Structures are given as C-alpha cells and as structure tokens.
Amino acid sequence: MTIEAGIRTYSYLGPAGTFTEAALAQVPEARGQEWRTVRNVGEALADVVEGRSDAAMIAIENSVDGGVSTAQDALATMPGLRIVGEYLVPVAFVLVARPGTRLEDVSLVAAHPVAYAQCLRWLGRELPAHAHLPAASNVAAAVDLLDGASTADAAIAPPGILEHHELELLAENIGDNQNAVTRFVLVSRTVxxxxxxxxxxxxxxxxxxxxxxxxxxxxxxxxxxxxxxxxxxxxxxxxxxxxxxxxxxxxxxxxxxxxxxxxxxxxxxxxxxxxxxxxxxxxxxxxxxxxxxxxxxxxxxxxxxxxxxxxxxxxx
Known part of the structure; x- marks a missing residue:
C-alpha cells in the first residue's frame, strides 16, 4: 500500500470515538486528511515505518496509571521514528451495556487495561464480584457488546460512545480521578x-x-x-x-x-x-x-x- 499523493495518512487506535481519536483531532494539519484505524500501538508505528501512514498518534503516559509500557517499549526498539508533537486529553468514563441491561446484571466488564485500572475503586464499590475482560480499546469493548463479539455484560467506554451507538448507560463519571489526563504523542519517520x-x-x-x-x-x-x-x-x-x-x-x-x-x-x-x-x-x-x-x-x-x-x- 502506498500513500496517495497530496493526502496525508494518520494512524490511530480505533475504532472511531476513542481518546486517541480525540487527540488526533487536536492536530491542525491532520484535519481533512485520511485517518487510519489500527488495533494496537505496534501496528500504528509499523504503519509509519513501512510507509502506510505519515504519522501515528499513540498514548504515552497517563496522569493516574503512569507510562504506557507498550508504547515506550515500541519506541525503544523500532528505529526510524521521531516524536513531533504532544497532546493532552482529559479522561472520563461511562459504563455501558446492551439495551435493557441493569447494573445488577453485570458480572463481567470489558475494558482496555489502562481504563480498567482507572476505574477500580468505583468497580470495587459498585460491582465487587465482577471480573475483567481485557479489550483492545474502550470503544471496541462497547461495540463488541452490540455485535455479539463479546461475552461481557458491560463495558467501560468514553462518554462519546453514546453519540454513535445505541447502548444502555448504566453509570457515568466512573473514573476514580476526575482530573485524569492522558498524554499522547504524534510520531513520524525521522525528521x-x-x-x-x-x-x-x-x-x-x-x-x-x-x-x-x-x-x-x-x-x-x-x-x-x-x-x-x-x-x-x-x-x-x-x-x-x-x-x-x-x-x-x-x-x-x-x-x-x-x-x-x-x-x-x-x-x-x-x-x-x-x-x-x-x-x-x-x-x-x-x-x-x-x-x-x-x-x-x-x-x-x-x-x-x-x-x-x-x-x-x-x-x-
């Protein structure tokens, strides 16, 4: 695959509605360009190294959970990459489920591990007997509920998910730190x-x-x-x-x-x-x-x- 002349391509952790997409939306030169969804940090950076994308937006650090180890390790071991900008995104979470689900019905919660860690106190208080099902992204965790790809009863997701999908809102502002922020970096080839x-x-x-x-x-x-x-x-x-x-x-x-x-x-x-x-x-x-x-x-x-x-x- 080659990049179309005149159009810049940006890779980000998808699907649409993730915090990573919100970070990419802050990049003026990315507006009106092609945005390519990927499944993980390694795929995003590989897109850049192999020429499928001009740049990739990845999460690098969170004010609550610390550094994102997968991103740090990838940057340490993949040559030919350069950080060209950083962006901050306030983090808030909701608990969503299939229509008709009640909070007392939830025993298995799907969530990205970083998001799960940021909601542990709320989950321990409101759903003390729950189990965690790791997900590739918070939006994917929610979408998989609707298409039958997930066995979870509910998912932790960004609030914006409700604008795109018919989901039951079980609880909002479930993050343990209301001032949580995630730091993202835009990565290109060496410049x-x-x-x-x-x-x-x-x-x-x-x-x-x-x-x-x-x-x-x-x-x-x-x-x-x-x-x-x-x-x-x-x-x-x-x-x-x-x-x-x-x-x-x-x-x-x-x-x-x-x-x-x-x-x-x-x-x-x-x-x-x-x-x-x-x-x-x-x-x-x-x-x-x-x-x-x-x-x-x-x-x-x-x-x-x-x-x-x-x-x-x-x-x-």
Missing part, C-alpha cells in the same frame, strides 16, 4: 526537530553502561549539572537478562539549546545506547525556566574560552 519555541520537551531513551553503584546517578548528573529538569523518568526492562533496564526520559528544553546539546553529548559518552526520540513543543505551552548560569550564552562563552586556551591566544 529534523522543529525550531525551539521556549516551551519545549526532549524525549530520550537511555541505557546504563553496566550495573554498578551510582550508575543511575551518573546518568542523572548529565542533566542536573546543566540545569535541566526531568518531567518523566521511567525504567523499562531491556529483556535480554534480569537486572538490565533502559530509562525513558522527558527533559525540559530543546536539542538546539546549548545546555541540552551538552547533556546529550555527555549521555553519548556515558551510555552504550541513547535513542533520541525528538524535541517538540510542550502541550501545555509552559515556558521552560532555568537559572541564568545555564543560558546558551554562558555555554558559548565557556566553549570560546577553552578554544582560546588551547590556541595559545593571550588572556584578556
């Missing part, structure tokens, strides 16, 4: 980072060189000594043996910033593998603040000073 905006984020995956006391501290010092704040630090097993981990990192700033570039050079010297996932504008557009001693001018002056020393130029 040059956009110009800095002053409100940027850089995403990396870094492996430790070996397991020794202070190894993690040495990695973190690459950021701390340059005044760079980390908004995400998560560990994921590499998988080749016990005790070997890679670290998923979001750092405040842009690769074009002198301090960030210097940190990346330090990481490159330290780590056997550094995956640069991209520098891109923050979804909240919050300006990155840092002390004056870490400004670009200070790094440039220090580098010029060293060059003068080794060239033998007289000191001023």
């Amino acid at each position: 040059a980072p956009p110009s800095p905006t002053g409100a940027d984020k850089t995403s990396l995956i870094v492996e430790l060189p070996d397991d020794h006391p202070g190894a993690l501290l040495e990695m973190l010092e690459q950021f701390a000594t340059r005044g760079i704040n980390l908004s995400l630090l998560a560990s994921r097993p590499i998988g080749d043996e016990l005790g070997r981990y890679r670290f998923v990192i979001d750092a405040d700033g842009h690769v074009h910033d002198e301090r960030m570039a210097d940190a990346l050079l330090g990481l490159r010297r330290f780590s056997p593998k550094v995956v640069f996932l991209g520098s891109y504008p923050r979804a909240d557009r919050a300006i990155v603040r840092y002390p004056d001693r870490y400004s670009d001018d200070v790094f440039v002056e220090a580098r010029d000073w060293l060059r003068a020393l080794v060239s033998g130029a007289p000191e001023e």
Whole structure:
C-alpha cells in the first residue's frame, strides 16, 4: 500500500470515538486528511515505518496509571521514528451495556487495561464480584457488546460512545480521578526537530553502561549539572537478562539549546545506547525556566574560552 499523493495518512487506535481519536483531532494539519484505524500501538508505528501512514498518534503516559509500557517499549526498539508533537486529553468514563441491561446484571466488564485500572475503586464499590475482560480499546469493548463479539455484560467506554451507538448507560463519571489526563504523542519517520519555541520537551531513551553503584546517578548528573529538569523518568526492562533496564526520559528544553546539546553529548559518552526520540513543543505551552548560569550564552562563552586556551591566544 502506498500513500496517495497530496493526502496525508494518520494512524490511530480505533475504532472511531476513542481518546486517541480525540487527540488526533487536536492536530491542525491532520484535519481533512485520511485517518487510519489500527488495533494496537505496534501496528500504528509499523504503519509509519513501512510507509502506510505519515504519522501515528499513540498514548504515552497517563496522569493516574503512569507510562504506557507498550508504547515506550515500541519506541525503544523500532528505529526510524521521531516524536513531533504532544497532546493532552482529559479522561472520563461511562459504563455501558446492551439495551435493557441493569447494573445488577453485570458480572463481567470489558475494558482496555489502562481504563480498567482507572476505574477500580468505583468497580470495587459498585460491582465487587465482577471480573475483567481485557479489550483492545474502550470503544471496541462497547461495540463488541452490540455485535455479539463479546461475552461481557458491560463495558467501560468514553462518554462519546453514546453519540454513535445505541447502548444502555448504566453509570457515568466512573473514573476514580476526575482530573485524569492522558498524554499522547504524534510520531513520524525521522525528521529534523522543529525550531525551539521556549516551551519545549526532549524525549530520550537511555541505557546504563553496566550495573554498578551510582550508575543511575551518573546518568542523572548529565542533566542536573546543566540545569535541566526531568518531567518523566521511567525504567523499562531491556529483556535480554534480569537486572538490565533502559530509562525513558522527558527533559525540559530543546536539542538546539546549548545546555541540552551538552547533556546529550555527555549521555553519548556515558551510555552504550541513547535513542533520541525528538524535541517538540510542550502541550501545555509552559515556558521552560532555568537559572541564568545555564543560558546558551554562558555555554558559548565557556566553549570560546577553552578554544582560546588551547590556541595559545593571550588572556584578556
């Protein structure tokens, strides 16, 4: 399959009505283009790598459940990908069922594992004897009730599902955290980072060189000594043996910033593998603040000073 000339294709976890679709709807350049539904993160990213799509929207982190491990692992192991933007979607859930179903009839609940985790307290209180049936997506969990593909009695779904399907609303606002937000990233093939905006984020995956006391501290010092704040630090097993981990990192700033570039050079010297996932504008557009001693001018002056020393130029 090839991409039609003039039309951009975007892959997202479907079917229509998912939170991922809501994230993709925030991308101005995606409006009016072709949107391709997929079944999982791996398929979405494979679409990009193999040329079926120009970009894919995937969930990467949730304010309640933490990092999305499948997405983090895929980004760590699939070469040729670059994050080009991030988007935030408020998360709310409803419990739906086939028409005529009552809440007391429910014993098996279909839900995406992340959504299920965010509704555990409500489920434990209202349906203490229920069992969980994992689903590929929250919309799929609900749709499968209607077409007979699911043995579940009810499904956890986004509120928008009721606009597209004839389902019985059993309960609304069932999420345990009313302020829950999911962070999504738009991923393309490798491209040059956009110009800095002053409100940027850089995403990396870094492996430790070996397991020794202070190894993690040495990695973190690459950021701390340059005044760079980390908004995400998560560990994921590499998988080749016990005790070997890679670290998923979001750092405040842009690769074009002198301090960030210097940190990346330090990481490159330290780590056997550094995956640069991209520098891109923050979804909240919050300006990155840092002390004056870490400004670009200070790094440039220090580098010029060293060059003068080794060239033998007289000191001023």
